[in-house]
Amino acid sequence: MALAGVYTQYTRLRGIEQAFVDFALNHDIVLYCMEQLYGMHYEKARRGFEAGCGRIDIGTVYNDLGSQLDLLCSPTTVRKRFVPGIRQLAELAHAHGAFMFLHSDGAIRKAIPDLIEAGVDILNPIQWRCAGMERQRLKRDFGKRLVFHGSVDNQQTLAYGTVEDVRQEVRTNIEVLGKDGGDIVAPCHALQAVSPPENVVAIYEAGHEVRRTV
Numbered sequence: 408m409a410l411a412g413v414y415t416q417y418t419r420l421r422g423i424e425q426a427f428v429d430f431a432l433n434h435d436i437v438l439y440c441m442e443q444l445y446g447m448h449y450e451k452a453r454r455g456f457e458a459g460c461g462r463i464d465i466g467t468v469y470n471d472l473g474s475q476l477d478l479l480c481s482p483t484t485v486r487k488r489f490v491p492g493i494r495q496l497a498e499l500a501h502a503h504g505a506f507m508f509l510h511s512d513g514a515i516r517k518a519i520p521d522l523i524e525a526g527v528d529i530l531n532p533i534q535w536r537c538a539g540m541e542r543q544r545l546k547r548d549f550g551k552r553l554v555f556h557g558s559v560d561n562q563q564t565l566a567y568g569t570v571e572d573v574r575q576e577v578r579t580n581i582e583v584l585g586k587d588g589g590d591i592v593a594p595c596h597a598l599q600a601v602s603p604p605e606n607v608v609a610i611y612e613a614g615h616e617v618r619r620t621v
Contacts, residue, residue, distance in 0.1 A: 473513025
């Protein structure tokens with residue numbers, strides 16, 4: 408069940424350029440808007456979980472915090488403006504027996520410890536070609552506390568690689584991120600229109616083949 412997409416909504420309310428100015432200078436505006444947005448999403452999520460009567464397994468928050476190179480705003484801003492609301496939604500999900508799944512594109516390694524502390528159980532995606540998102544280091548540093556979801560690269564491997572490139576990437580992801588468990592095989596994001604169908608099929612064929620051998 409989708410719980411929130413707060414960052415995206417804020418940028419739509421204020422405009423992307425003004426949003427970044429706000430994060431740097433207009434802290435009162437950010438605080439007020441974040442409180443309102445998270446409050447709205449919390450109430451929607453609460454009603455959803457109650458209506459689900461224990462049949463909802465995962466609650467999802469969408470907050471795109473990273474570029475290809477780094478966080479879009481400082482770790483301090485993430486900690487102050489985003490983490491409190493994520494924590495409230497994670498506590499709500501856990502109280503109803505659901506896992507907390509967080510989607511954030513890009514190079515977000517600096518924020519991962521705070522996201523774990525806030526209650527995130529599953530992190531999506533793992534864009535391992537982005538700065539700081541190397542699979543071995545993520546598994547080493549966070550693998551005991553996070554499940555990794557969606558690490559098959561859709562910008563290069565799926566779009567322009569061969570079937571064997573895709574199959575090898577799936578094998579590597581399972582060997583590294585899935586060692587002792589903790590990896591869900593999937594594309595890192597929405598499939599690009601240029602991705603050949605056979606590459607998409609190869610993700611799941613390779614995933615099933617590897618899983619049967621471990």
